[in-house]
Amino acid sequence: MKTDLHSHSDFSPDGTEPLSAMVKRAEALRLSYYGISEHFDYDYVADGIPFENGEPPRLTDAETYFKTARALQKSAKMRFLVGGEFGFTQNPKATEPYLRLIETYRPDFVINSVHTQGTFDYYDREAHASVPKHALYEEYLRLVLLSLNAPYPYDIVGHLGYCTRYVSYADPALRYADFREILDRIFDEIVARDKILEVNTSSPSFLPGRELLETYFRRGGRKISFASDAHASARIAHGWEEVVPILREIGFQGVTVPDRGEHVFLPFDE
Numbered sequence: 001m002k003t004d005l006h007s008h009s010d011f012s013p014d015g016t017e018p019l020s021a022m023v024k025r026a027e028a029l030r031l032s033y034y035g036i037s038e039h040f041d042y043d044y045v046a047d048g049i050p051f052e053n054g055e056p057p058r059l060t061d062a063e064t065y066f067k068t069a070r071a072l073q074k075s076a077k078m079r080f081l082v083g084g085e086f087g088f089t090q091n092p093k094a095t096e097p098y099l100r101l102i103e104t105y106r107p108d109f110v111i112n113s114v115h116t117q118g119t120f121d122y123y124d125r126e127a128h129a130s131v132p133k134h135a136l137y138e139e140y141l142r143l144v145l146l147s148l149n150a151p152y153p154y155d156i157v158g159h160l161g162y163c164t165r166y167v168s169y170a171d172p173a174l175r176y177a178d179f180r181e182i183l184d185r186i187f188d189e190i191v192a193r194d195k196i197l198e199v200n201t202s203s204p205s206f207l208p209g210r211e212l213l214e215t216y217f218r219r220g221g222r223k224i225s226f227a228s229d230a231h232a233s234a235r236i237a238h239g240w241e242e243v244v245p246i247l248r249e250i251g252f253q254g255v256t257v258p259d260r261g262e263h264v265f266l267p268f269d270e
């Protein structure tokens with residue numbers, strides 16, 4: 001009963017394969033749920049953040065994406081969910097485009113992710129190379145906390161700890177002891193709002209790390225989703241076998257899938 005609720009086809013600026021190839025692979029893997037979550041980077045637009053090489057951001061073509069995905073949805077041999085990954089910004093200029101996207105295309109689910117902090121994407125190592133670790137992580141977590149209160153509906157909190165992927169500190173770990181207060185607030189808020197915390201396996205290991213997942217569980221968090229964050233079909237469901245035993249050890253008994261607003265619990269034992 002594998003699931004994967006976070007992936008990108010070449011509709012996203014950084015995807016590499018057509019959506020049809022992604023769906024085909026998910027079917028071959030016999031996933032019970034497969035979700036595509038193309039990037040909607042209205043944070044870049046609102047804040048005027050250029051892409052790599054200083055070029056203006058290339059955005060997912062929503063019209064063509066939803067049309068193509070809805071057609072594939074009809075013939076898919078599994079539950080195929082058509083979603084989006086929204087890049088959060090505190091800039092209110094992004095609110096309207098996100099709300100309009102939801103109203104126009106009614107995505108089956110939305111992942112809310114912090115990628116940027118107003119002037120750069122954490123992906124851009126050079127942009128924050130001189131920022132000390134504690135300051136960089138604290139600012140990132142502050143934005144994650146703000147993102148939970150986003151002015152548009154969303155289901156999943158994307159890759160908590162994203163900034164740790166793109167740093168060169170001798171010890172990049174995001175430790176609970178160093179950010180206790182804000183992490184508690186983030187986890188309590190996720191639980192109170194009945195959101196789903198994503199377990200994202202696209203990093204060398206997985207995000208958030210074990211210690212943070214244990215804290216989330218201890219504070220009452222039970223809803224998690226599995227996310228390969230695949231940008232190529234070969235990566236779909238990547239890391240499931242490795243991470244599920246760890247999730248079980250922590251106490252999680254399954255994943256939760258947001259299926260058009262309804263939370264479907266899928267136990268690991270089935």
Ligand SMILES: [Zn+2]
Nearest residue numbers: 085113158159
């Ligand atoms: Zn992301």
Ligand SMILES: [Zn+2]
Nearest residue numbers: 006008085229
């Ligand atoms: Zn993604």
